Amino acid sequence: MLRKVMAVLAAIAITTGLTMVVTSGADAKSVLPAHGNYAGVDHSGRMVTLSFSGNYMSHFTVGHKVIGGAHVSTGAWHETCHGGFCTKGMWVTDNHITGSWREGGGSWTHFSVYLEQPIKPYVGTYMGRDHSGLKVHLSFGSGKISAFTLDHSNRGNIPVTHGKFETCLPSICVKGHWQSEYEVVGSWRPANGSHWSTFDAYAYAF
Structure with a gap:
């Protein structure tokens, strides 16, 4: 009798184990990792x-x-x-x-x-501040940030690729990306410096 009970329990364990393996395999195969x-x-x-x-x-x-x-x-x-x-x-x-x-x-x-889902940046003007309170002003269109202005000083244009940018202008280096369609986050540092200052800028008049 004991042998029969043990045999039944072993069969259940094997069946359960196989079910778990098959299920796990099916779950793994059902996921197609996105590039x-x-x-x-x-x-x-x-x-x-x-x-x-x-x-x-x-x-x-x-x-x-x-x-x-x-x-x-x-x-x-x-x-x-x-x-x-x-x-x-x-x-x-x-x-x-x-x-x-x-x-x-x-x-x-x-x-x-x-x-990360692709973001289509708003074409227009953005304003904001860096963490020290300096004003940030920029315009986006035709694949670039034009007139990146820091504390009322126009520092130049910045190329944008897939909503991201990183470049050094004559006086500062700037990097960042669009957090949403209407928000840009980034940081800047003096061209000959190493300390980065973060900033946020938001579209207005949309």
Whole structure:
């Protein structure tokens, strides 16, 4: 009798295990990782970004620290380490990745990132301030920022590609991107300096 009970329990366990494997396999195959740039935050509130193309995740970045990339297979990458930092992650939907990163033998910090959707910047004028209170004024159109003005001083024009920009003008260097259709976020520094000042500018008269 005991043998029959054990045999039934073993059969149930095997069937359950096979069902879980088949289900997990079906779930993994149902996710088709979208190519592009991803952004989000970790559980400590730090910005996390990465890129995915082909079968490789690249430019995994936490804050301003670029950690590196990893080979992606069946919608996931296993623990991969570069320069003392390790990452791992998986797609839970086509456009959403969850995972973890850690430094050295430290504890894992979980993160969640989403595919950045293309933004069509508003064509027109923007105004705002940097974190020290200086006025920022700019106009966008024809693929460029024209008359980037900082505290009433026109510093020049800045080329824009896919809603992002990074260039050095004669007196300052500027970088940033459109946070939404009507908001630009970025930072600037003196051309011969190293300290970046962040700014926000919003479209008006729309």
